[in-house]
Amino acid sequence: MTGVRNEVVEDGDDDQRLDRWLRSRFPALKQGKLQKLLRTGQVRVDGARAKANDRVSTGQTIRIPPNINEEIPLSQAAIVGGMDIEQAGRLGDELKERIIYIDDEMIAINKPPGLAVQGGSKTETHVDGALDRLKMGSKERPRLVHRLDKDTSGVLVLARTRKSAAKLAKAFQMRETRKIYWAVVIGKPPHEGGNIDAPLAKHPGARGEMVQVDEDQGKSARTRFRIIDNAGKSMSWLELEPLTGRTHQLRVHCQLMGNPILGDGKYGSIETHNDEYEGSVFEVGIERRLHLHARSLHIPRQGKQMIEITAPLPKHMLDTWRTLGFDPDDEQAQPFDL
Numbered sequence: 001m002t003g004v005r006n007e008v009v010e011d012g013d014d015d016q017r018l019d020r021w022l023r024s025r026f027p028a029l030k031q032g033k034l035q036k037l038l039r040t041g042q043v044r045v046d047g048a049r050a051k052a053n054d055r056v057s058t059g060q061t062i063r064i065p066p067n068i069n070e071e072i073p074l075s076q077a078a079i080v081g082g083m084d085i086e087q088a089g090r091l092g093d094e095l096k097e098r099i100i101y102i103d104d105e106m107i108a109i110n111k112p113p114g115l116a117v118q119g120g121s122k123t124e125t126h127v128d129g130a131l132d133r134l135k136m137g138s139k140e141r142p143r144l145v146h147r148l149d150k151d152t153s154g155v156l157v158l159a160r161t162r163k164s165a166a167k168l169a170k171a172f173q174m175r176e177t178r179k180i181y182w183a184v185v186i187g188k189p190p191h192e193g194g195n196i197d198a199p200l201a202k203h204p205g206a207r208g209e210m211v212q213v214d215e216d217q218g219k220s221a222r223t224r225f226r227i228i229d230n231a232g233k234s235m236s237w238l239e240l241e242p243l244t245g246r247t248h249q250l251r252v253h254c255q256l257m258g259n260p261i262l263g264d265g266k267y268g269s270i271e272t273h274n275d276e277y278e279g280s281v282f283e284v285g286i287e288r289r290l291h292l293h294a295r296s297l298h299i300p301r302q303g304k305q306m307i308e309i310t311a312p313l314p315k316h317m318l319d320t321w322r323t324l325g326f327d328p329d330d331e332q333a334q335p336f337d338l
Contacts, residue, residue: 005162009060010146010172014219014246015202018045018062019052024118024128025143026068037065058245059173091125092133101309105164106157107134107142108297110311113153113289117144127156134158145169149248154181154294154311171300172245178298180335181240181250182228182313184291184320185259186268188236193226196253200246210266211248213256221246223253228333231324235262239295239335250292262291262320286323287316296335 013021022043023029037043038052042065045054056062101108109127111117116126131142142158145168159165171177199218200211212218222243230236236259240250251267254260260268296310313321313328321328 003066005064005166006061007064007166008169008173009056009058009062010169010245013056013147014058015055017052018043018050018054018056021056021062022068029068037068043068087125088130089133091127092130095127095130095134096136100155100311101307102136104160106145106159106168106299107136108155108157108309108311111148111153111156111294113151113314113316116150117147117156123150131158136160146172146245148294149292151290152181152292152294153314153317155179155297155309156294157297157299157309168299175243176300178296178335179242179294180296180298181242182293182295182317182333183238183240183250183254184262184317184324185236185238185254186234186262187259188230188233189225189227189238189257189259193224196223196225196257197221198253198256200249200252202247211246211252213252219246220244221249221253223250225253225257229326229330231326235324237321237324237326239333241335262286263289264292286320289316291317291320293317298335 007025009021018038019031019034022034034043035052038050041049042063044050044063045056046060047063095109098109098112099107100110111127116123118128119126128144131144134142138160140161142160143162143165145157145159145165148154148156157168159168198213198221199215200221201214201218202209203212203214204210224241224243226239228237228239238254238259240254242249248267251261251264255264255267262268293313294311295313296308299307299309301307312318318328320326327333
């Protein structure tokens with residue numbers, strides 16, 4: 001790598017610690033070296049010196065020095081990421097089978113539910129630790145340009161080069177992309193469709209850190225929704241489009257509407273009951289897992305038409321569709337306003 005470059009903080013990284021933001025991009029970066037880079041002012045945030053525990057915000061510019069170790073071998077990446085070489089290799093091979101789009105600039109995979117995108121103190125298996133296996137002939141290691149929650153499945157885009165990573169990150173930051181999610185929620189929303197506008201903030205709670213509506217300290221969070229189909233008044237199939245990118249935004253907004261996402265044990269009662277079923281909804285053969293899926297991503301390409309990448313439903317959601325009589329190929333399921 002030659003020369004200094006700048007990277008812009010994306011929506012999905014909002015309120016993340018600076019040291020974690022950096023290590024997610026450079027897995028071989030040691031804490032000692034990171035502290036030295038910060039202490040000597042080689043890493044800066046919006047031109048100013050920063051500390052490891054400073055929180056980054058959407059739209060901020062991070063100065064990346066030329067000696068930060070951009071490219072690392074698989075063995076080193078796997079160890080730093082908490083995964084051994086064999087583990088990273090197996091996961092990488094599995095992710096290859098889940099590729100749903102590839103060109104010279106990016107790869108899109110259909111991320112399975114239950115797989116984290118990045119590592120953490122209690123997360124040993126994650127997409128980031130296996131990215132060396134997804135070079136697919138490229139000289140550079142793929143880069144994450146957005147995030148999905150661990151339990152959310154669907155379209156996850158990886159940039160294949162540093163240049164394409166900058167372009168894709170900018171597209172996400174400038175809201176040039178469209179992200180369409182499918183969810184099954186408990187009950188039926190009071191309206192066929194509309195907008196949810198409720199600011200969100202993170203607060204400590206009995207079950208760990210929770211995202212909550214906070215009119216005073218919360219950051220703007222907006223979601224569009226519409227009902228595609230419903231199983232009476234018991235459950236509904238929703239299309240959700242986040243117009244901002246706050247943590248757990250869709251889950252909290254659905255809860256706020258009075259229709260928590262099926263299987264959401266954090267923001268909605270996992271034992272929710274319905275008038276039309278005896279006992280829990282899970283007694284009718286529905287799996288006790290989060291029913292939230294990043295169905296499609298629409299990405300602008302310079303000099304080309306918008307690319308639409310669509311991810312098939314995971315097995316547990318497809319089974320639920322069949323149980324409730326929903327049809328994923330229904331014309332009504334086409335994204336609105338396209």
